[in-house]
Amino acid sequence: xxxxxxxxxxxxxxxxxxxxxxxxxxxxxxxxxxxxxxxxxxxxxxxxxxxxxxxxxxxxxxxxxxxxxxxxxxxxxxxxxxxxxxxxxxxxxxxxxxxxxxxxxxxxxxxxxxxxxxxxxxxxxxxxxxxxxxxxxxxxxxxxxxxxxxxxxxxxxxxxxxxxxxxxxxxxxxxxxxxxxxxxxxxxxxxxxxxxxxxxxxxxxxxxxxxxxxxxxxxxxxxxxxxxxxxxxxxxxxxxxxxxxxxxxxxxxxxxxxxxxxxxxxxxxxxxxxxxxxxxxxxxxxxxxxxxxxxxxxxxxxxxxxxxxxxxxxxxxxxxxxxxxxxxxxxxxxxxxxxxxxxxxxxxxxxxxxxxxxxxxxxxxxxxxxxxxxxxxxxxxxxxxxxxxxxxxxxxxxxxxxxxxxxxxxxxxxxxxxxxxxxxxxxxxxxxxxxxxxxxxxxxxxxxxxxxxxxxxxxxxxxxxxxxxxxxxxxxxxxxxxxxxxxxxxxxxxxxxxxxxxxxxxxxxxxxxxxxxx
Numbered sequence: 001x002x003x004x005x006x007x008x009x010x011x012x013x014x015x016x017x018x019x020x021x022x023x024x025x026x027x028x029x030x031x032x033x034x035x036x037x038x039x040x041x042x043x044x045x046x047x048x049x050x051x052x053x054x055x056x057x058x059x060x061x062x063x064x065x066x067x068x069x070x071x072x073x074x075x076x077x078x079x080x081x082x083x084x085x086x087x088x089x090x091x092x093x094x095x096x097x098x099x100x101x102x103x104x105x106x107x108x109x110x111x112x113x114x115x116x117x118x119x120x121x122x123x124x125x126x127x128x129x130x131x132x133x134x135x136x137x138x139x140x141x142x143x144x145x146x147x148x149x150x151x152x153x154x155x156x157x158x159x160x161x162x163x164x165x166x167x168x169x170x171x172x173x174x175x176x177x178x179x180x181x182x183x184x185x186x187x188x189x190x191x192x193x194x195x196x197x198x199x200x201x202x203x204x205x206x207x208x209x210x211x212x213x214x215x216x217x218x219x220x221x222x223x224x225x226x227x228x229x230x231x232x233x234x235x236x237x238x239x240x241x242x243x244x245x246x247x248x249x250x251x252x253x254x255x256x257x258x259x260x261x262x263x264x265x266x267x268x269x270x271x272x273x274x275x276x277x278x279x280x281x282x283x284x285x286x287x288x289x290x291x292x293x294x295x296x297x298x299x300x301x302x303x304x305x306x307x308x309x310x311x312x313x314x315x316x317x318x319x320x321x322x323x324x325x326x327x328x329x330x331x332x333x334x335x336x337x338x339x340x341x342x343x344x345x346x347x348x349x350x351x352x353x354x355x356x357x358x359x360x361x362x363x364x365x366x367x368x369x370x371x372x373x374x375x376x377x378x379x380x381x382x383x384x385x386x387x388x389x390x391x392x393x394x395x396x397x398x399x400x401x402x403x404x405x406x407x408x409x410x411x412x413x414x415x416x417x418x419x420x421x422x423x424x425x426x427x428x429x430x431x432x433x434x435x436x437x438x439x440x441x442x443x444x445x446x447x448x449x450x451x452x453x454x455x456x457x458x459x460x461x462x463x464x465x466x467x468x469x470x471x472x473x474x475x476x477x478x479x480x481x482x483x484x485x486x487x488x489x490x491x492x493x494x495x496x497x498x499x500x501x502x503x504x505x506x507x508x509x510x511x512x513x514x515x516x517x518x
Contacts, residue, residue: 003247007235007261008285009254016238017291024294026356028238036062036136038126039145039231041215044138045224046120051113057135058124061225064135068124070112074141075105076154077115083154084123087219096213097184102154121224128412132317144208144229147240147268148193148201149177151208155186163191176201182209204268236264241392243269251277253285282461282511283494293497298357305350309343313354319363322351326369340369341376345383352387361393361412370404381406440502441471445479447516451506452487455517459509461492468504469495 004019018026044058047065057065074080079102086100106115116122128137144151158177160170173194177187180202193201215229222228231237235257239250243265250265252258255278262276279285286292297304303311305327312323324347326339351366371377377400384397384406394411401407444462451457464472472479472493483491499505506514 003242004289005238005247005250006285006289006291007250007252007254007257009252009257014235014254014257015286016235017286017289018238018242019289019291022290023353024291024298024357025353026238027295030235035227036060036126036129037231038129039237040126040227041142041229042124042126043219043222043224043226043228044122044124046116046118046122049113049116049118051111054112056112056116058122058138059225060124060126060136060138062130062135064130064133066124066126066136066138067134068138068140070110070115071108072127072137072139072141073106073112073115074139074154075108076102077106077140078103079154080123080140080142081120084121084219087216088121096182097153098182100184102184123219123228131412143188144211145240146204146208148190148196148204149208150188150190151205151212152186152188153212154184156184157186158189159187160189161191161193164189164194166194169194173201177205180205185209235260239264240268243272247272247275249275249277251279251285251289253279282492282507284496284498287496287498296497298354303350303354305343305346307342307346309347311347311350311354315360319365320360322354322364322366324366324368337371337373337376340371341373341379344368344371344376344380348380348383349387352384352391355388355395355408355410356391356393359393359412361410364408364410366406366408368400368404368406371400384408440504441468444468444472444504447506448483448487448491450516451514452489455514457508457514458489459492460489460514461494461507461509462504463494463496463499463507464504465499465501466495466497467501469493 002019002021004022006017006019008015008017012031014030016026016028016030017024042060044060044066046056047059048057050056053069054071055067055069058068060066079100082103083097083100122140123142124138124140125142126136127139130136142153158174158181160173164170164173173189176198177189180198181187187205211229218226218228239261250261252261258276258278262273265273265276279288281288284292286295301313303313305311309327310325312325314321314323324344326343347368354360355364368380371380381397381399388395388397391410395408397408398406444464448460448462451460480491480493483489494507506516508514
């Protein structure tokens, strides 16, 4: 199984595509100026305490106050508040906690107005980004994620990921981290730490402690709404969470991002540094890897299955509904039960992919094709769980009900990725009328002749729609070949599926657009 990460840099930010065996399974957009990412730690100010909700609304600079429930304060909330007061009073030179006396845990059945008041300052961490009309959701159980470990201040617990199943390895890691962790810092050992040596784990732990110390240094002079500790960029966060031995390449089209990727890999997995590659092709990077086309196919309301069936995906504020349909698959099997099982198994695979791809969270209801055989129902349930095993978000799936419905809850920490695949035709602007497409080919040939004979252009690349590309390149003696014998210059044709059928552009050898001055 091959894993590739392709990163496209744009003026608005970055687009990241994770490919497994050339198939798009995760798609992320990193927008410049987004200040409220999961993992960011802010100095917030209590704006409103609501006993009826047992929660408070915290001002961290977002247009809507962030939500903090009493259960998200964490047992060591009093220790955190005491530390903030002491630290901002300049009484602690560093972020060390070895000489800091922890307070008693708060009552887990207590009330929010017993532990905080309006205008109190507190350190809060974003655990869910702003979604729809809601502001960010916060927690006071602070944690800082690294490659192998997660550092948890004001705790002494050492926990091991449940995905590490070997009991001897769990004991080794627990014993190892207990011996090297600083006092009053807890540690969560991540799955990728399995089999790692003490030097690697210690280096990761030191980096996390340094991050905490730097944040506390900022805290001393911070004002409300300031970000004290920021999560790494989405590119680095994705690499931190998913980089493993199966990765074949990480391709970027921007030098700064390429250097960031290489620097990250050099620190955490130096033996994998060579997989970071710089893309230098003429076509757009997403076009070259076929990602643009996959995005258009994958994010529509209707998603086709290879076997002939299809999914209908509907989104509402409360939940997501997925309907499985057999399509023309019903003509290919022996009986209805066999058809239903075949389509449902294929749909289960695609649904697991769609959940990751669109980052769908909350409640998902799937209407599978009805099956009578209970063994077949169990097969579909097992298929969903197996396909979602690599999903990094927490989820719970229930077996099919007697109505053929499956319910899944999936952790939602970011807004759902939703890309509009229907758009107003750029050629006609929705009027339904365009310049005759046959004239477009004539315009291109006319412009090529003018650029070569009048403007004396040495190298020309024409970026155009795939249909026009096929028109100019089909046949043994194609139009493109005829141009070479006419002008004795090689004219490159690059297809771009994001172009309208009548849209085209001329580019010089430096990648700059050529203006046709006719």
